[in-house]
Amino acid sequence: MSSNSSYAAAGVDTAAGDLAVELMKEAVAKTHGPNVLGGVGGFAGLFDLSFVKQYERPLLATSTDGVGTKIAIAQALDRHDTIGQDLVGMVVDDIVVVGAKPLFMTDYIACGKVVPDRIAAIVTGIARACAETGTALVGGETAEHPGLMGVDDYDVAGAAVGVVEADRLLGAERVRDGDVVLAIASSGLHSNGFSLVRHILQNAGLSYTDVSADLGTTWGEALLEPTRLYAGPLVRLLEHEGLAASVHSLSHVTGGGIAANLARVLPRGSWVEVDRSTWSPAPVFRVLNDLAGTTLESTEGTWNLGIGFFAVVAAEAAAAVVDELGTLGLPAWQVGTVTIGPLRQGPFDELRDRPASDGWEQGAKGVDGGAVRLVGSYAS
Structure with a gap:
């Protein structure tokens, strides 16, 4: 043999x-x-x-x-x-x-x-x-x-x-007081939080071939929606002669969810309140939460809920960056503003000792970054 x-x-x-x-x-x-x-x-x-x-x-x-x-x-x-x-x-x-x-x-x-x-x-x-x-x-x-x-x-x-x-090189050290935080739309769940997705469907007795009336497709088709690709358009933005210098930091919203990933690219001593009312999470997020009997807010640390990337940009260029991203095929909108200084409810160092206080997340994945929380209610 x-x-x-x-x-x-x-x-x-x-x-x-x-x-x-x-x-x-x-x-x-x-x-x-x-x-x-x-x-x-x-x-x-x-x-x-x-x-x-x-x-x-x-x-x-x-x-x-x-x-x-x-x-x-x-x-x-x-x-x-x-x-x-x-x-x-x-x-x-x-x-x-x-x-x-x-x-x-x-x-x-x-x-x-x-x-x-x-x-x-x-x-x-x-x-x-x-x-x-x-x-x-x-x-x-x-x-x-x-x-x-x-x-x-x-x-x-x-x-x-x-x-x-x-x-x-982009990063937290470039971020300035008054910078605008832009959200860039996701295509759906991307590739994070699928252990929770599968758990929800299993508990609901649903299979991937079952049709969801709310989604207008089978569960499998909805869940396999590919991750949106950002690199090509963002490289072109960063090569744009008039706008490149206005982009100070970027964040990829993956494991850890919305606030934690933004906090990683902000400097220590800064904070941002992300306004939920500026966007409406896609139906797949809403239907999954309805099946689980949970709220959108409870899954902000697991799913991207419609935001696949953040761009922190100079305030005077924010509108032009939004327009350029749209031209490049990436829908974007303003969700908040960076403040560098004490939080309204107390010194920043107090927050470091209580990172979950009042919904704030400070830094993530070993990065000693800024503080972020989501405020308001999602648009319907």
């Missing part, structure tokens, strides 16, 4: 892996510009960085993430062409938060059994989203784990690298 056939007897099919690569090859190649060397199939992806000689002080930015339990819905419906976009959104959109332009990405898929069409569908989705964000997909790995994962199980992860000129 050959070593290959012995491996197949153990549950690993290298021929299926080769076929999957052939099926995805064309889509991956479409993400390759002149900076990518070597094509598909090498041990390592190669990217020509010669152009950074034009930078005074180039900084590399990197990010890694996965899609989470949203994958369980794709697996249940045997639909795998949207998960790739979710992965790119979770990884590449973190790169642009610091003002960096994404350059390249790699992916990793672990599965119980390589089903070539399935793997190709996932990677084709990744490649399509990479092309949309101007990111080269330079490499990846599909690992077959028989006995560790079920034959239809898989998980995906990825990592990306971008570059930013040091003096154009």
